[in-house]
Amino acid sequence: MSTSSLFVTLAVLIAVAYVLGRGRSMALADHSQRGFRNLNSLPFYYGMLTALWCGIPSLLLVALWLMLDGNAIDQLLIAQLPGEVAALSHAELGLVLNNIKNLALGNMVGANPEPYMVEAASTLTALQRSSQMAMTVAAISVAMVLSIIAWLRINPQQKARLQVETAFKVILLACASLAILTTIGIVFSVIFESLQFFKTVPVSDFLFGLQWSPQMAIRADQVGSSGAFGVIPLFVGTLLISLIAMIVAVPAGLMSAIYLSEYASSRVRSMVKPALEVLAGIPTVVYGFFAALTVAPFVRDSGVWAFEFLGLPMQISSESALAAGLVMGIMIIPFVSSLSDDVITAVPQSMRDGSLGLGATKSETIKQVVIPAALPGIVGGILLAVSRAIGETMIVVMAAGLAANLTANPLDTVTTVTVQIVTLLVGDQEFDSPKTLSAFALGLVLFVVTLALNYVALHVVRKYREQYE
Amino acid sequence: MNKPSSHDTGANVENTMSTIDKVNRNLAKRYRKEKTFRAMGIASIAFGLLCLVVLFTDIIGKGHSAFLQTYIKLHVDLSTEMLYIDDPSDPHQIAAADYQGALKEALKERFPEVTDRRQKRNLYGIVSNGAGFQLRQMVEENPALLNTQLDVWVAADDDYDTYYKSRGEGEAYTGRFNEEQISWIEALIADGAVKKRFNTTFFTAGDSREPEQAGIRGAMMGSLFTLLVTLALSFPIGVAAAVYLEEYAPKNRFTDFIEVNINNLAAVPSIIFGLLGLAIFINFMEMPRSVPLVGGFVLTLMTLPTIIISSRAAIQAVPPSIREAAMGIGASKMQVILHHVLPLALPGMLTGTIIGMAQALGETAPLLMIGMVAFIVDIPGGITDPATALPVQIFLWADSPERAFVERTSAAIMVLLGFLILMNTLAVWLRKRLERRW
Numbered sequence: 001m002s003t004s005s006l007f008v009t010l011a012v013l014i015a016v017a018y019v020l021g022r023g024r025s026m027a028l029a030d031h032s033q034r035g036f037r038n039l040n041s042l043p044f045y046y047g048m049l050t051a052l053w054c055g056i057p058s059l060l061l062v063a064l065w066l067m068l069d070g071n072a073i074d075q076l077l078i079a080q081l082p083g084e085v086a087a088l089s090h091a092e093l094g095l096v097l098n099n100i101k102n103l104a105l106g107n108m109v110g111a112n113p114e115p116y117m118v119e120a121a122s123t124l125t126a127l128q129r130s131s132q133m134a135m136t137v138a139a140i141s142v143a144m145v146l147s148i149i150a151w152l153r154i155n156p157q158q159k160a161r162l163q164v165e166t167a168f169k170v171i172l173l174a175c176a177s178l179a180i181l182t183t184i185g186i187v188f189s190v191i192f193e194s195l196q197f198f199k200t201v202p203v204s205d206f207l208f209g210l211q212w213s214p215q216m217a218i219r220a221d222q223v224g225s226s227g228a229f230g231v232i233p234l235f236v237g238t239l240l241i242s243l244i245a246m247i248v249a250v251p252a253g254l255m256s257a258i259y260l261s262e263y264a265s266s267r268v269r270s271m272v273k274p275a276l277e278v279l280a281g282i283p284t285v286v287y288g289f290f291a292a293l294t295v296a297p298f299v300r301d302s303g304v305w306a307f308e309f310l311g312l313p314m315q316i317s318s319e320s321a322l323a324a325g326l327v328m329g330i331m332i333i334p335f336v337s338s339l340s341d342d343v344i345t346a347v348p349q350s351m352r353d354g355s356l357g358l359g360a361t362k363s364e365t366i367k368q369v370v371i372p373a374a375l376p377g378i379v380g381g382i383l384l385a386v387s388r389a390i391g392e393t394m395i396v397v398m399a400a401g402l403a404a405n406l407t408a409n410p411l412d413t414v415t416t417v418t419v420q421i422v423t424l425l426v427g428d429q430e431f432d433s434p435k436t437l438s439a440f441a442l443g444l445v446l447f448v449v450t451l452a453l454n455y456v457a458l459h460v461v462r463k464y465r466e467q468y469e
Numbered sequence: 470m471n472k473p474s475s476h477d478t479g480a481n482v483e484n485t486m487s488t489i490d491k492v493n494r495n496l497a498k499r500y501r502k503e504k505t506f507r508a509m510g511i512a513s514i515a516f517g518l519l520c521l522v523v524l525f526t527d528i529i530g531k532g533h534s535a536f537l538q539t540y541i542k543l544h545v546d547l548s549t550e551m552l553y554i555d556d557p558s559d560p561h562q563i564a565a566a567d568y569q570g571a572l573k574e575a576l577k578e579r580f581p582e583v584t585d586r587r588q589k590r591n592l593y594g595i596v597s598n599g600a601g602f603q604l605r606q607m608v609e610e611n612p613a614l615l616n617t618q619l620d621v622w623v624a625a626d627d628d629y630d631t632y633y634k635s636r637g638e639g640e641a642y643t644g645r646f647n648e649e650q651i652s653w654i655e656a657l658i659a660d661g662a663v664k665k666r667f668n669t670t671f672f673t674a675g676d677s678r679e680p681e682q683a684g685i686r687g688a689m690m691g692s693l694f695t696l697l698v699t700l701a702l703s704f705p706i707g708v709a710a711a712v713y714l715e716e717y718a719p720k721n722r723f724t725d726f727i728e729v730n731i732n733n734l735a736a737v738p739s740i741i742f743g744l745l746g747l748a749i750f751i752n753f754m755e756m757p758r759s760v761p762l763v764g765g766f767v768l769t770l771m772t773l774p775t776i777i778i779s780s781r782a783a784i785q786a787v788p789p790s791i792r793e794a795a796m797g798i799g800a801s802k803m804q805v806i807l808h809h810v811l812p813l814a815l816p817g818m819l820t821g822t823i824i825g826m827a828q829a830l831g832e833t834a835p836l837l838m839i840g841m842v843a844f845i846v847d848i849p850g851g852i853t854d855p856a857t858a859l860p861v862q863i864f865l866w867a868d869s870p871e872r873a874f875v876e877r878t879s880a881a882i883m884v885l886l887g888f889l890i891l892m893n894t895l896a897v898w899l900r901k902r903l904e905r906r907w
Contacts, residue, residue: 070755165803169717175709176718179730179777182770186741189748252513259510276517281889283831285860286528286882289867293875294527330520337517359492361499363506384736391738393834398867418740418834425747426837443744447737454736 006062006136010143014055017147021050024154041161046154048164054147056167058139065135073127080123082116100124190447193440200434201229206441208232212404212415214424214435229438231445233404237414241325241396242389244410248329250382253336260337261344262366273341280334288398291327296399299323303411316411319401325410328395332385339384343377343461344370376460383457387450393418417442528886532879538668538681539630540622541596541657543575547608548616557615563608568601572623580653591650595657597624599670599682624670625663627680627873629654633663634876644872671880675846676862680873683866685881687848691761691841691856692830698765698852699772699829704822706769707776708811711818714777715784716806735774742771743838751839758840759855767835772825779821783814816903823896827889833860859885 025046029039036043074097085096096117103121154160198206209230256276260269296318303316316322347370355365371378401413402423424439549557551574552566573593577583583592600623607621608614625633628644632654635642643651657663674684710731718724746767750756756763787810795805836842841857842865849856857865859881866878 067754161801165801168803169713172709172713172717175706176713176727178706178710178770179727179734179773182734182745182773183730185749185770186737186745189745190741193748252516255510255513256517259507259514263507263510272514272518275521276514279517279521281827281831281893282524283833283860283885283889285831285833285863285867286524286886289863289878289882290524290527292867293531330517330524333517333520361503363503364499366506387736387738391740393738393740394864397834398864418738421740421744422834422837425744426842440744440748443741447741450736450738450741451733454733458732 002132003062003066006139010055010058010062010139013058013140013143013147014051017054017143017151018047018051020047020147021151021154022047024151025156025160028154028156039156040159041164045160045164046158049160050147050150050154052164052167053150054143057146058143061142062135062139065131065138069131069135073124073131076127077120077124081120085116104128186447190440190444193437194444197434197437197441201438205229206231206438210406212420214420214438227435227438229434229441231417231442233406234415234417234420234442236406236408237321237400237404238390238416238418240321240408240410240414241328241400241416242386244322244325245328245332245389246382246386248326249332249336249385252329253333253385254340254378256333257337257340257344258366258371261341262362262370273338276334276337278334279330280338282331284331284392284394285398287327287331288394288396291323291395291399295327296320296323299326314411317401317413319399319413320411321400321414322410324396324399327399328389328392331392331395332389335388336381336385339381340374340378343374343381346377347373376463380457380459380461383453383460387453387457390453391418391446391450393422397422417446421446528879528882532876532881532883534634535671535876535880536668537634537665538670539625539633540664540666541625541629542620542622542660542662542664543572543579543596544618545571545575545604545621546618547571547604547614548618552615554615557612560609563612563615564605566605566608568604568608571604572596572600580656583649588649591647592653594626595629595650595653597626597681598679599677600624622664622666624681627871630681631873631876633658634665642872671877675848676844676857676865677846678844680869680871680877683874683877685859685862685884687845688857688859688862688881689884690849691764691845692858692860694761694849694852694854694856695764695768695836695858696826696830698762699768700822700826702765702769703772703776703825704818707773707822707825708780708818710773710777711780711784712806712811715781716802716810731774731777734770735778738834739771739832740834740838742767743835745770746835746839757853757855759843759845759857760853761841761849761856761858762852763839764836764841764856764858765852767839768829768832771832771835772829775825775828776818776822779824780814780818783817783821784810786817787813813905816899816905820896820900823892823899827892827896830892831860831885831889833858833864836861837864859888 022043025039025043026036029036029043039046077097077100078093081096085093088096100117100120101124103117104124206229209228210232211228211230212233214227214229256272260273264272299320299322300316300318303314303320307314351369351373352365355369356362360368396416396419400415400419402415402419403413404415404420405412407414421439421442424435424442549555551571552568553570554562554566556562576592576595577589580592583589603623604621624630628646631642631644632646632651636658654663670682671684673686674682675687677683714724714727718727746763750763750766751758791809791813792805795809796802800808836858841861843855843857844865845855845857847854863878863881863885866874866881
């Protein structure tokens with residue numbers, strides 16, 4: 001039975017278990033003189049209890065099975081392979097396994113596959129079929145046996161409601177804990193691969209190296225056989241683009257927030273605010289397209305024109321940091337503006353009234369009273385925006401370059417951490433080459449930096465909020 | 470405030486000025502500053518709105534032409550000899566017949582002056598590679614067309630398509646054309662044998678290397694399946710987590726830890742979720758690459774914080790008096806939640822979920838990591854078929870060198886933005902419609 005039809009079968013079984021459990025509780029209740037009232041719980045809970053016993057263990061079993069059977073089948077298959085094949089290195093063995101799997105699926109594998117492969121492919125098909133069969137049988141029998149036991153145990157004294165409510169609470173807790181599991185998953189996936197990477201490239205070379213060229217040669221005698229994994233040029237590129245973005249986004253976002261919260265009538269506010277927030281809802285890939293095809297050529301052409309006018313022998317690269325940064329800034333404007341809007345509105349009106357009462361103009365009140373009072377919150381918001389800019393991927397992948405130049409010139413091509421992660425990991429990869437693993441080390445750096453920024457930002461914002469509440 | 474000094478009599482005017490005079494002297498300057506400040510605010514908003522308008526006009530200006538496709542009228546001879554069909558009743562032969570040859574013959578007849586081999590090859594390139602399939606479909610649907618001669622409108626190749634579309638507006642885009650190629654298409658135009666029609670291929674086909682045969686159907690189905698998986702997982706899990714945190718969670722370290730994690734995950738860059746998907750789902754659990762199922766898993770983890778945070782807000786908005794009333798008449802905690810809190814909080818939760826789904830629909834970076842960037846021609850039929858997603862398709866097309874892909878990329882962006890606007894409008898409408906003030 002295929003996995004999807006197994007799920008359907010289990011769903012049907014769960015429904016049947018519910019109906020049967022509910023029916024049994026009602027039948028038991030009817031025999032006594034006081035009807036339903038002598039049941040400890042409503043019939044619904046008896047039905048749910050039976051259904052839970054039917055569903056949860058069997059679904060857990062199926063999930064575990066699906067997670068583990070791939071590896072188990074691989075191990076069994078390797079044990080079957082001829083000795084000299086099984087003794088191959090890990091990577092080559094993976095290649096052989098892949099070929100066998102393709103063969104089993106009926107895909108073409110070279111001209112004539114070796115006989116041991118054909119044999120292994122048929123073994124693989126047989127193994128997969130029996131694994132699927134065993135899973136079906138196990139899941140259905142677990143579901144049926146447990147629900148029959150639960151069904152038999154139903155009696156009017158059983159505290160079904162309490163048990164169901166406990167199960168309900170545990171399920172909710174499990175769902176809430178998924179956030180922790182996700183964090184652990186992220187940390188493990190980047191740290192595990194990064195540690196492997198740091199076995200070949202020392203941490204100090206990675207963090208303080210000034211050269212980034214992750215091309216590893218296949219043979220040792222090739223030119224440039226050792227890649228350079230110095231992350232400084234990527235940091236500088238990332239910071240440069242983020243800085244440009246912030247120079248665009250912070251004044252524009254902050255001033256719009258001030259205008260909208262202090263000056264604008266509520267009608268203007270209700271129209272302009274959603275319009276600005278549309279900018280935040282546009283997918284980043286669209287900004288990337290806009291940056292690469294419209295802004296970058298515009299920046300380059302106007303640069304050519306300006307430098308010709310000034311008579312300077314300079315030019316703007318067509319993948320300049322400036323273009324990517326500008327567009328990223330536009331994307332971040334609503335982010336800065338809505339965060340600052342929140343903190344500016346949270347400043348108590350009495351402070352404004354006090355300042356106005358002393359004869360300050362509105363702009364003086366804003367500059368000397370409101371902004372200083374809201375400053376921690378605004379700084380927190382800007383830090384969140386910086387973390388957003390550092391982690392932003394699609395704009396820079398499409399509009400920034402790949403060359404890791406160590407430069408602070410915004411007219412030059414730079415590359416960022418996220419661009420390198422994408423270029424290293426898109427397409428086929430081997431999990432034992434430093435080139436692939438370096439992407440995870442970059443991911444680790446990115447995760448740590450954004451986490452730190454978020455932590456500081458949230459801390460600042462929270463501390464500030466407590467002051468006025 | 471300066472105190473008027475007593476020993477400096479008469480000589481200094483400042484000293485005799487009253488406070489109000491001093492204020493008045495600066496007033497003009499201060500009002501000017503006030504005006505500048507206000508103008509700066511208006512300028513910032515105008516800048517933001519201008520960017521929005523420029524972005525939209527740019528995309529629509531580039532993309533609107535992709536909804537039309539240039540067709541060329543050819544007089545095609547569908548005789549059985551021409552198509553190498555011996556037995557017209559055999560569907561296999563009809564399927565395998567040489568329709569491209571018939572088209573070539575038609576072009577040769579239309580331009581008899583072309584004899585050079587290289588020129589001929591250029592000439593045949595005037596119609597799309599897919600035009601043969603179009604003829605085959607016509608014949609398969611209506612076998613009576615065999616052994617007739619008829620005028621057929623076939624899709625033009627992308628270069629000619631771009632040329633024809635850019636012809637009206639000043640300098641036409643000639644690209645790699647030579648003089649002859651321009652003369653052919655101009656001759657066809659003079660005959661009235663070229664026209665633009667609605668581009669149905671764009672909405673019905675999968676990806677293709679040929680711009681005129683490329684469509685977004687495959688990417689749209691991929692996005693749909695990915696979103697279905699995301700919705701099926703993230704809505705129940707998100708709501709359950711929110712209920713736990715709002716209704717059950719004791720105030721202790723573990724609960725704090727969960728909350729810190731959720732808040733942090735909401736701000737983790739999306740590409741990190743892609744790395745998680747690659748390392749855990751694909752490398753460790755050996756799930757297949759490029760499938761909507763894994764894409765849905767990754768996007769679920771990414772959108773969960775959004776959904777949990779908005780669901781919590783919705784649950785908080787339900788007044789405690791409702792819970793207390795239900796408990797007062799003997800409802801258990803679970804009954805309070807399932808019968809009262811959740812139905813009342815549902816509109817808010819749905820709004821948050823739709824916004825989360827819109828975010829997932831526009832997300833590209835994590836899908837790149839799990840291999841949903843493959844070139845996939847077939848339209849996926851389920852959550853385990855290799856697929857790509859709409860934003861990824863945009864990314865792939867934006868990288869293609871053919872000029873005709875620029876307009877198709879913009880058109881795909883228009884479709885994507887259309888869906889996003891639709892979802893956000895739905896969320897706003899839902900909030901307005903079902904919102905309840907207590």
